[in-house]
Amino acid sequence: MNIREWPLDERPREKLLARGAQVLSDGELLAVLLGSGVAGRNVVDLARSLLKRFGGLRVFLEADRAALLREPGIGPVKYAQLQALLEIGRRYLDETIERAPALESPAAVRRYLKSMLRHERCEVFGCLFLDTRHRPVAFEILFRGTIDRASIYPREVVRRSLLHNAAALIICHNHPSGNSAPSQDDVHLTRTLKQALALIDVRVLDHVIVGDGEPLSMVEQGWIGA
Known part of the structure; x- marks a missing residue:
């Protein structure tokens, strides 16, 4: 089923905006990042299949470039966005720890x-x-x-x-x-x-x-x- 046919409160992006990112599953979070699915597979199904194939969110995000680019729905642009996300997370943690009072x-x-x-x-x-x-x-x-x-x-x-x-x-x-x-x-x-x-x-x-x-x-x- 096309994700546009889902009830609004079940769509990952709308759920995030209404209730916060913390309520989303790993697959739903990845679906928000991917943005769109591929022929015959909506973005949530695509995200879940990627996590299952790689064995989880961490392994997927840390996989090497060649392995990710072989997957449907992951091109150079999407790969670059995922790498930018990881680096933003690391820099955020770095600034957080350095600004901590103790x-x-x-x-x-x-x-x-x-x-x-x-x-x-x-x-x-x-x-x-x-x-x-x-x-x-x-x-x-x-x-x-x-x-x-x-x-x-x-x-x-x-x-x-x-x-x-x-x-x-x-x-x-x-x-x-x-x-x-x-x-x-x-x-x-x-x-x-x-x-x-x-x-x-x-x-x-x-x-x-x-x-x-x-x-x-x-x-x-x-x-x-x-």
Whole structure:
């Protein structure tokens, strides 16, 4: 059935305007973004079939360009719009955390770091720089590597900490494999950075590892001292 034949309160765009985006399903949200369907399939059916094929909204949005462009209803323009949406979301979260008066909770920090790193297909290393009251100053990805390794240089972490006049920081990296358990190299790196940064009176509050599921806090797991 053509979506124009649906009752107004069942059409995704009208439902969003009347009741808010939060009431829409993943398929309905994607349908709003796609805007139109394809021959023989309305936009909601198209959106639902795409999510089923890819295994969910996150996997769909993070799929590579070639895979998406093979799908009906996804051309270069629509692909560009989806990528812009993802980047807007990341920048919104970045500005939100940097303007926060203080860190709300360790869980909030982990959610933020996950949103910044989970889309990365290769291993990356970043720092959330904090002031003397542990308010966010800046977030930066400092190093990028391969699918399972990134070379980290403590000297550069020290340099960026001085540039931001940071009093403390939270370091983070991702495991593209999905397993967030720290390796012995992760533990050794964290201790090395703590020692190097202590020389300039900058505290390392935690090392967060982002994989599938909930990010891992090395401090909470007892791998490093707080």
